[in-house]
Every structure is written in structure tokens, then in C-alpha cells.
Amino acid sequence: xxxxxxxxxxxxxxxxxxxxxxxxxxxxxxxxxxxxxxxxxxxxxxxxxxxxxxxxxxxxxxxxxxxxxxxxxxxxxxxxxxxxxxxxxxxxxxxxxxxxxxxxxxxxxxxxxxxxxxxxxxxxxxxxxxxxxxxxxxxxxxxxxxxxxxxxxxxxxxxxxxxxxxxxxxxxxxxxxxxxxxxxxxxxxxxxxxxxxxxxxxxxxxxxxxxxxxxxxxxxxxxxxxxxxxxxxxxxxxxxxxxxxxxxxxxxxxxxxxxxxxxxxxxxxxxxxxxxxxxxxxxxxxxxxxxxxxxxxxxxxxxxx
Numbered sequence: 512x513x514x515x516x517x518x519x520x521x522x523x524x525x526x527x528x529x530x531x532x533x534x535x536x537x538x539x540x541x542x543x544x545x546x547x548x549x550x551x552x553x554x555x556x557x558x559x560x561x562x563x564x565x566x567x568x569x570x571x572x573x574x575x576x577x578x579x580x581x582x583x584x585x586x587x588x589x590x591x592x593x594x595x596x597x598x599x600x601x602x603x604x605x606x607x608x609x610x611x612x613x614x615x616x617x618x619x620x621x622x623x624x625x626x627x628x629x630x631x632x633x634x635x636x637x638x639x640x641x642x643x644x645x646x647x648x649x650x651x652x653x654x655x656x657x658x659x660x661x662x663x664x665x666x667x668x669x670x671x672x673x674x675x676x677x678x679x680x681x682x683x684x685x686x687x688x689x690x691x692x693x694x695x696x697x698x699x700x701x702x703x704x705x706x707x708x709x710x711x712x713x714x715x716x717x718x719x720x721x722x723x724x725x726x727x728x729x730x731x732x733x734x735x736x737x738x739x740x741x742x743x744x745x746x747x748x749x750x751x752x753x754x755x756x757x758x759x760x761x762x763x764x765x766x767x768x769x770x771x772x773x774x775x776x777x778x779x780x781x782x783x784x785x786x787x788x789x790x791x792x793x794x795x796x797x798x799x800x801x802x803x804x805x806x807x808x809x810x811x812x813x814x815x816x
């Protein structure tokens with residue numbers, strides 16, 4: 512994603528030192544003509560991957576310490592309607608240094624970002640995203656009122672998060688540990704969304720062979736009623752004719768439910784430039800309720816700035 516960088520410099524008159532702040536403006540507009548699987552027959556214009564507008568920045572405090580912030584607004588590009596909450600994508604402030612980064616506010620779940628989404632070629636986006644598989648429909652993508660830590664030490668990345676948990680049975684928590692060595696990326700995560708009995712543990716591995724990248728995930732846990740949930744996902748991406756072919760297959764088993772949830776996806780994403788991509792995806796799910804479509808598809812365009 513190409514970023515617009517605005518640099519502000521100010522002199523601290525009393526100390527005679529220079530304090531530099533860097534602010535990055537970024538965003539995305541993504542729309543597709545789509546039919547969602549598992550929904551009634553309804554061809555619609557919809558967000559493919561969450562249209563957004565954001566600001567993030569750093570201020571050098573000296574001695575290797577930096578102040579950091581980030582705010583990200585999500586909106587429906589088809590109608591221009593604002594998402595709720597307004598800064599629902601992110602709203603954080605914190606400190607960063609050799610120890611890592613600590614933020615306060617609404618932020619991504621480390622287990623979901625570093626493990627679950629990392630196994631999905633679509634990272635949960637478009638009609639083919641595997642959000643119904645990789646988190647067991649238990650974890651969520653981000654939490655509010657959170658204290659979040661991220662640190663990278665060589666090939667090891669650590670993520671941890673705990674929230675206030677107002678109105679919950681427990682404080683929601685999310686933890687992840689990832690290891691990167693050349694073409695290999697492997698990660699394990701655990702999330703407790705804070706309801707009485709729900710939790711989700713997942714492990715994934717991804718290997719990049721250059722022209723082809725393969726990944727696999729297995730997750731297990733309990734829903735808020737205490738029933739067991741297990742899921743697995745296998746996927747690949749491959750370079751093809753200047754674009755990227757994506758494919759995946761996954762299943763989710765819920766205790767007490769006779770039929771496993773199954774989903775396969777296939778897509779092709781072609782970059783027109785570094786910032787603009789056109790794409791087409793196909794997905795099939797089983798089972799579906801009566802009167803719902805088992806096959807979904809989209810044709811869309813995404814522009815990053």
C-alpha cells in the first residue's frame with residue numbers, strides 16, 4: 512500500500528532540541544458486485560474488504576523511545592455510510608522502543624491477526640474469506656478498551672492483549688507467538704473472548720516456495736455454551752499470468768450439530784498497479800438453510816492510497 516507521509520518538525524524552544532513527528536495518511540476503497548453464500552438470492556454492491564480511512568504516526572522522544580498513535584475509520588463505500596463505532600478499525604495511543612510496542616485503545620486481536628488471518632489467502636476479506644472457519648466463530652478480529660503488547664525479537668514475534676471486559680464474565684484476552692525463518696512462518700494463538708465458557712486455540716504454518724505459497728491451520732475450543740468446536744483449513748496462493756490465484760478448503764465441526772460446516776474458495780486477483788487491484792472470487796458452503804444460496808461470487812476493484 513502506498514502511503515502519504517507528512518513530516519512535522521517543531522523546535523522545543525526551552526531545550527533547544529528538535530522533536531520530529533511523522534504522520535501517515537492511508538486508506539482503501541473496495542467495492543464489488545457480489546452474491547454472498549449462505550444468504551438469500553440477492554446480487555448487490557458491497558464492500559469487498561472493508562473500505563477505510565486512517566492516520567498513524569510516531570514522535571521521536573529520544574533515547575530510542577517513540578510515542579505512537581493510530582486511528583482508522585471504516586465505512587460502507589456503496590452508500591457512504593459511516594461504520595459504528597466511527598474509529599472501529601483502530602484507535603490507539605502508546606509507546607514503542609527496543610522492548611516492543613505497548614498501546615491502549617481499540618486494537619487487533621493478536622491471535623486473530625498473527626495466526627487465524629495469516630492462514631487465509633483472503634485474510635477474511637471478500638465473499639471467499641474463511642472467517643467462519645479459522646476462528647471457529649468464537650474469536651473476534653479486534654477488541655475495545657484493550658492493553659496490547661507486540662514485540663519482535665529476531666525471528667520471533669510476541670503478541671498479548673487484555674481488555675476491561677465490562678459486562679463480560681471474564682476479561683477478554685488474546686495471545687500469540689509467531690516464528691519466521693526464511694520461507695517458513697509458523698504461529699500459535701489463544702483467545703478468550705470473555706463469555707462464560709468460550710475460548711479458541713489455533714496453530715498454523717505457512718511455507719513460501721516463491722511461485723506457490725501453502726498454508727494450513729487447525730483450531731479447537733469451546734463456544735459460549737461450552738460446546739466443543741474444531742476446525743481446519745488448507746490453502747494456497749500461486750503466481751499466475753501476472754496475478755495471484757487463491758484457493759482454500761476448510762471444515763468446522765460443532766458439538767451437537769449433525770453436519771460439519773464445509774467451505775471451499777477460489778479466486779484470482781490481478782494488480783493493475785501497485786495500488787489498484789481487480790479481483791473475482793467464488794465460494795461454496797454446505798450446509799445452508801432453506802432459501803439460501805450455497806454458492807457465492809464477487810467481481811470487484813480495490814484501490815489503496
